[in-house]
Each structure stands twice: as C-alpha cells, then as structure tokens.
Amino acid sequence: MPSKLFSPLQFGPYQLTHRVVMAPLTRMRAAQPGNVPHALNAEYYGQRASKGGLIISEGSQISPSGQGMPATPGIHSPEQIAGWKAITDAVHAKGGIIFLQLWHVGRISHSSHQPASALPIAPSAIAAAGDAFTASFERVPFETPRALETGEIPSLIESYRHAAANAKLAGFDGVEIHGANGYLLEQFLQSRSNQRTDRYGGSIENRTRLLIEVAQAVSEVWGADRVGVRLSPFGVANDSGEEDPLPLYTHAIKELAKLGLAYLHFIEPRASGAGQAEVDHKDVPSAAELFRPLWPNVLIAAGNFKPDTAEGAVASGNADAIGFGRLFIANPDLPKRLKKGAELNPYYRPTFYGGGAEGYIDYPTLDAREAAE
Numbered sequence: 596m597p598s599k600l601f602s603p604l605q606f607g608p609y610q611l612t613h614r615v616v617m618a619p620l621t622r623m624r625a626a627q628p629g630n631v632p633h634a635l636n637a638e639y640y641g642q643r644a645s646k647g648g649l650i651i652s653e654g655s656q657i658s659p660s661g662q663g664m665p666a667t668p669g670i671h672s673p674e675q676i677a678g679w680k681a682i683t684d685a686v687h688a689k690g691g692i693i694f695l696q697l698w699h700v701g702r703i704s705h706s707s708h709q710p711a712s713a714l715p716i717a718p719s720a721i722a723a724a725g726d727a728f729t730a731s732f733e734r735v736p737f738e739t740p741r742a743l744e745t746g747e748i749p750s751l752i753e754s755y756r757h758a759a760a761n762a763k764l765a766g767f768d769g770v771e772i773h774g775a776n777g778y779l780l781e782q783f784l785q786s787r788s789n790q791r792t793d794r795y796g797g798s799i800e801n802r803t804r805l806l807i808e809v810a811q812a813v814s815e816v817w818g819a820d821r822v823g824v825r826l827s828p829f830g831v832a833n834d835s836g837e838e839d840p841l842p843l844y845t846h847a848i849k850e851l852a853k854l855g856l857a858y859l860h861f862i863e864p865r866a867s868g869a870g871q872a873e874v875d876h877k878d879v880p881s882a883a884e885l886f887r888p889l890w891p892n893v894l895i896a897a898g899n900f901k902p903d904t905a906e907g908a909v910a911s912g913n914a915d916a917i918g919f920g921r922l923f924i925a926n927p928d929l930p931k932r933l934k935k936g937a938e939l940n941p942y943y944r945p946t947f948y949g950g951g952a953e954g955y956i957d958y959p960t961l962d963a964r965e966a967a968e
C-alpha cells in the first residue's frame with residue numbers, strides 16, 4: 596500500500612511533500628546575554644529541514660516575562676529577530692517550511708527570569724506543584740505567581756501580536772500558538788489554575804476567551820491560514836490537567852474552528868506532555884480521534900509516535916500529519932529514514948536541555964553513517 600505519511604498535504608497556503616513534522620523542542624541553547632538564536636541553532640534547524648517538510652520551532656518567549664527556563668530564545672528583541680532570520684534562511688535553503696511557536700510560560704517561571712525580579716504572572720495566584728528552573732540552572736519550588744489584573748490583559752494580547760509580527764520579520768512561514776503543557780494559555784483554560792471572577796475566568800466560555808482573543812490577534816497579523824494552535828487536552832505536564840476535559844476542549848476547538856486557522860496540533864496523552872519521562876500510557880483517549888470531527892482543517896498529532904503508529908494514524912484519517920519530538924532530536928534526516936524504513940539513532944536524554952554542540956548537531960545522518968561503514 597502506498598504510504599499516506601509520504602503523500603502531499605495542503606497546509607494553509609503551503610504544499611507539504613510529506614507529513615513528518617518536526618515538533619517544537621526546547622533545547623535551551625540560545626546565546627547569552629539576551630536569549631538570542633545563533634549560528635549553532637541555525638545549523639541544527641538546517642540539518643533537520645527537508646524539501647516540503649514542516650518544522651515547528653522550539654517555544655520562543657513573546658516577551659521577557661514569558662520566559663521560564665534559562666537560555667530559551669525569544670522573539671521580542673531586534674537581535675532575536677536577526678538570529679531567527681539566519682535559521683529561517685537555513686531551512687528555506689533546503690526547501691523547508693518553518694513556523695515559530697509563540698510561548699508564554701505564565702506561572703511556570705521564576706522571578707530570576709523576570710524583569711525587575713518580579714513574580715511570574717498567571718491567571719490566579721496559585722502556585723504550580725513542582726520545581727522551577729532558575730536563571731542559574733537551579734531547581735527550586737515554584738513561587739506563587741501574581742494574578743494578572745483584567746486591565747493588563749489587552750497588553751498581554753498585544754505582546755502576542757507584536758511577537759507574531761516579529762516572526763514575520765524573521766522570515767517564518769507562519770506561527771503556532773502554544774496553548775498546551777501547562778503554560779499561560781492553558782493555565783487560563785483550566786479551572787485548577789484559573790479561579791478568576793472576571794470575564795476571563797469561571798465558565799468555560801470565559802476561560803477560553805484569552806486563547807481565542809490571542810488567536811484572533813495573531814491571525815490579524817498573519818492571516819488565519821498561516822496560524823496554528825497547539826493543545827494538550829489530556830496532558831498533565833507542569834501541574835496541568837482539567838478534571839473533565841471534554842466540555843472545555845469541545846468548546847475551545849469549536850471556537851477555534853470558526854477562525855479558519857491553518858491547523859490544530861494535539862499532544863496525545865500517550866507521552867508525558869513534554870516528553871520528560873519514558874512513559875507509554877495505554878488505554879487513554881486519543882485527542883486526535885475524539886476531536887477530529889470538530890476540526891475541518893489540518894490536524895497534527897504528536898506524542899510517542901513510532902513509524903508504524905504514525906502511518907496508521909494518518910491512514911485512519913484521525914490525523915493529517917504527525918509531529919515527532921525525541922526522534923527528530925536524534926535523527927536530523929528523520930523523514931528520509933522513515934521513508935526508507937531505515938534504522939533510527941537512539942536519543943540521548945542528558946543533552947536535551949542546555950549545553951552546546953554535543954547531542955545537538957552531532958547526531959549522524961544516514962548518509963554519514965553509510966559513508967563511515
């Protein structure tokens with residue numbers, strides 16, 4: 596049977612030649628000071644680009660307050676825009692397509708990352724359980740964040756709009772709004788982190804409002820057909836998790852569908868939200884399968900996919916494309932390997948976050964390995 600994974604896909608205004616997508620992957624290797632993407636990062640992304648293949652960048656903070664880990668890149672300063680431009684050039688030189696992931700971590704931060712060492716912001720003053728990653732690479736319990744005033748929300752939305760415009764200047768082909776994994780937009784969506792009593796809290800409609808307003812603002816910059824949203828309805832990363840996700844996400848997805856966005860990107864619950872642990876949950880619902888009927892445009896599913904399950908998900912129609920995270924870290928030429936049914940390099944977890952070239956740009960390609968044999 597011909598492979599569905601390697602059949603073309605209309606993706607907003609773009610034509611993908613295959614459906615093996617590089618999922619967003621934080622690697623904490625931006626240059627300091629200023630969290631600026633640099634030549635090493637351009638080499639990494641360039642290695643992973645393929646003709647007509649889609650890359651979604653690592654989460655990039657939309658503003659200084661959006662940062663929650665050391666050395667993550669931003670998209671709010673002129674230096675960062677210039678740094679990203681070299682990356683988009685490297686991907687385009689190989690005929691690839693690259694979207695930027697717009698990220699605000701909300702309460703999953705620490706005052707050491709914040710302007711004037713202020714407390715991180717969040718929908719409500721409720722600390723996440725677990726440990727923050729400080730600017731000096733220490734792990735300390737999350738602080739209780741400061742609840743945003745209603746009057747501050749328009750300027751938060753403006754930060755998203757501004758970051759989206761910066762992504763355009765940096766030569767990206769579109770943007771993905773990070774609405775998953777326990778970060779700011781998901782903190783607004785879910786009742787465990789959102790106890791507000793204004794129009795951004797309480798009912799499902801109210802909790803969904805910020806996500807929709809951000810998606811509208813970003814779509815005004817890019818056109819909705821160059822904008823996607825990432826959600827993790829059944830995820831538990833970063834102390835997230837709605838007790839009854841179905842009504843919340845049914846509403847959110849229906850509202851997002853009205854905007855005509857290019858795509859929706861699910862993290863399936865089979866993997867821990869950010870792939871931090873080796874888990875392979877069974878008997879949990881597939882978000883792609885459940886919500887497919889509500890989503891008219893492209894649907895990307897990610898989360899612990901292997902070559903056979905990826906092909907199966909696309910063949911069944913539950914997903915149009917598959918996001919690969921850890922396998923793309925270890926296999927710069929992943930689409931080629933999957934197409935050939937070639938062996939995959941194993942990934943090495945200790946070099947996922949932070950450091951330099953090791954475990955970043957030194958995973959061999961198939962060609963390099965064959966030449967060495």
Ligand SMILES: Cc1cc2nc3c(=O)[nH]c(=O)nc-3n(C[C@H](O)[C@H](O)[C@H](O)COP(=O)(O)O)c2cc1C
Binds near residue numbers: 621900920
């Ligand atoms: C090192 C690492 C960094 C990640 N960074 C991000 C990120 O910046 N944004 C995001 O939405 N997901 C992030 N994720 C989640 C991945 O995109 C993906 O959903 C997850 O790894 C499951 O897919 P996999 O089983 O193919 O790795 C990260 C995962 C890993 C392992």
